Amino acid sequence: MEKESKIYIAGNNGMVGSAITGNLLKKGYTNLVYKTINELDLKCQEKVDHFFLKEKPEYVFIAAAKVGGIYANNTYRAEFIYENLMIESNLIHASYKNNVKKLLFLGSSCIYPRMAPQPLKEEYLLTGLLEQTNEPYAIAKIAGIKLCEAYFDQYGCNFISVMPTNLYGPNDNYNLDNSHVLPALIRKMHLAKCLENNRYDLITKDLLKRPLNNSGKEISNSEISELLKKYGITKSESSVRLTLWGTGKPYREFLYVDDMADACVFIMENYNGKQFLNIGTGKDLTIKDLSLIVKNVVGFEGEICFDPSKPDGTPKKLLDVSKLESLGWKFRIELNEGIKSVYNNYI
Numbered sequence: 001m002e003k004e005s006k007i008y009i010a011g012n013n014g015m016v017g018s019a020i021t022g023n024l025l026k027k028g029y030t031n032l033v034y035k036t037i038n039e040l041d042l043k044c045q046e047k048v049d050h051f052f053l054k055e056k057p058e059y060v061f062i063a064a065a066k067v068g069g070i071y072a073n074n075t076y077r078a079e080f081i082y083e084n085l086m087i088e089s090n091l092i093h094a095s096y097k098n099n100v101k102k103l104l105f106l107g108s109s110c111i112y113p114r115m116a117p118q119p120l121k122e123e124y125l126l127t128g129l130l131e132q133t134n135e136p137y138a139i140a141k142i143a144g145i146k147l148c149e150a151y152f153d154q155y156g157c158n159f160i161s162v163m164p165t166n167l168y169g170p171n172d173n174y175n176l177d178n179s180h181v182l183p184a185l186i187r188k189m190h191l192a193k194c195l196e197n198n199r200y201d202l203i204t205k206d207l208l209k210r211p212l213n214n215s216g217k218e219i220s221n222s223e224i225s226e227l228l229k230k231y232g233i234t235k236s237e238s239s240v241r242l243t244l245w246g247t248g249k250p251y252r253e254f255l256y257v258d259d260m261a262d263a264c265v266f267i268m269e270n271y272n273g274k275q276f277l278n279i280g281t282g283k284d285l286t287i288k289d290l291s292l293i294v295k296n297v298v299g300f301e302g303e304i305c306f307d308p309s310k311p312d313g314t315p316k317k318l319l320d321v322s323k324l325e326s327l328g329w330k331f332r333i334e335l336n337e338g339i340k341s342v343y344n345n346y347i
Contacts, residue, residue: 001029001268002104004341008033008057010042010091011064015171016106016164019261020061027265033057043083048090052098060103061264062088062093062144063151065215066137067108070245070313072178073134081310084140092147096157103112103159104268105148107141107276109253109317110134111163122163122278123317129154131314145276152274162267165319168338169257174210176231181287182233182254185341188242192233200224207266232307240302245310248288253280253318256333256341280319297339 001007011017012034024032025171033055041047042064066083073080088105095103112120113128125145128137148159168182176184187210194202198222206259207219212227219227232243263279271277285293291304333341 003028003030005029005058006033006056007061008055009061009063010015010034010087011062012043013037014063014258015169015173016167016260017061017063019169019257020063020264023251023258023261023265042090043086045086045090045093049097052094056098057095058101059268060091060100061268062091062103062105064091065106067173067180068178068203069180069184070133070311073137074311076178077136080134081136081140084137085143088140088144088147092144092151092159095159096151096155101158102268102272103148103157103158105144105161106264106307107161107163108138109163109165109278109280109319110117110138110314111142111145112317114314116317118316119282119318120278121320122276122323125276133311133313148276151290158272160267160271160273161276162264163276163278163319164260164263165253165255165317166280167255167257167260168342170342172257172342174346176194176212181252182290182294182339182342185244185291186298186339186346188231188233188244189291189294190343190346191228191231192240192242192302193298195225195228195233195235196300196302203228240300241305242300242302243305243307244253244287244291245307246312247285247308248286248291248306250287250312250314251284251285251316251318252287252290253282253296254290254335255280255331256338258301259331259333263324263329263338265333267308267324270327275323277324278319278321279324280321281335282319282325283320283335284316284318293336293339296345297336297343337342 114131116124145161151157172183173179174187
């Protein structure tokens with residue numbers, strides 16, 4: 001890519017897209033194009049085609065997607081597969097029709113079989129059954145990979161895919177009904193700490209900014225307590241307890257979104273292969289250990305419990321990042337440092 005090349009970032013308002021946009025600007029790329037979700041419905045082929053015909057981007061980053069945690073993935077199964085299939089199909093085909101020089105599609109580590117060997121090598125794709133709770137989302141992401149490969153094979157398009165591990169960072173989604181595990185942990189732990197200190201004013205402030213109730217208006221202390229109970233935050237005379245989904249035993253890997261963005265731009269500048277690439281740290285930890293790190297960062301002193309009646313998801317999904325590291329890229333931001341930064345940003 002040249003510094004003046006016209007670059008379209010689909011999904012620029014989201015956590016991933018905004019991080020890629022920031023990285024490009026930091027590196028001196030000046031001709032960036034993006035539209036908000038209200039300005040351009042990526043699920044509509046006609047509107048996407050019109051946008052590409054008008055703007056003629058030379059390079060495309062597909063960071064737009066419908067995403068969420070285990071609850072959202074398992075509950076809104078039709079929405080997750082339909083919306084993601086439409087978004088990626090429209091963008092990839094429009095890129096082909098308008099002679100885009102290079103495209104990068106962002107997938108997800110959930111594409112791998114549930115019980116695949118660890119760490120997850122790129123060649124393990126489609127070697128076994130997927131995790132049931134996020135199967136529709138995973139299938140949509142696999143379709144995106146295969147679209148890029150097919151256009152690479154048939155038309156010679158330089159369309160490549162990357163599979164980032166679990167991401168976190170500024171501009172994350174903290175909606176407790178559909179957020180991923182780390183932002184959900186940060187928010188729950190923050191609310192639990194406020195309840196622990198009887199700071200109902202801070203809880204109200206949090207609820208008004210990121211409503212858990214339908215009205216978004218101030219509610220009484222007793223109503224707050226009932227609302228928090230829905231999300232596993234309860235208070236007794238002696239302490240506050242936070243109950244989390246599952247057993248706490250599954251292992252997860254986490255990558256700060258600024259590192260992920262840097263990897264994506266690095267790959268666009270340096271890689272042209274058909275094979276998709278994993279992006280991660282090569283390190284993982286249990287959800288229980290993650291909760292203890294967040295607890296320490298937030299300063300919550302209460303009890304953390306787990307509800308084994310709720311699903312755990314995939315037992316382990318650590319990415320093998322040796323291919324990317326062999327190209328010369330490696331992550332920089334350690335988990336503890338990243339969580340501190342994110343919590344400061346949150347509050």
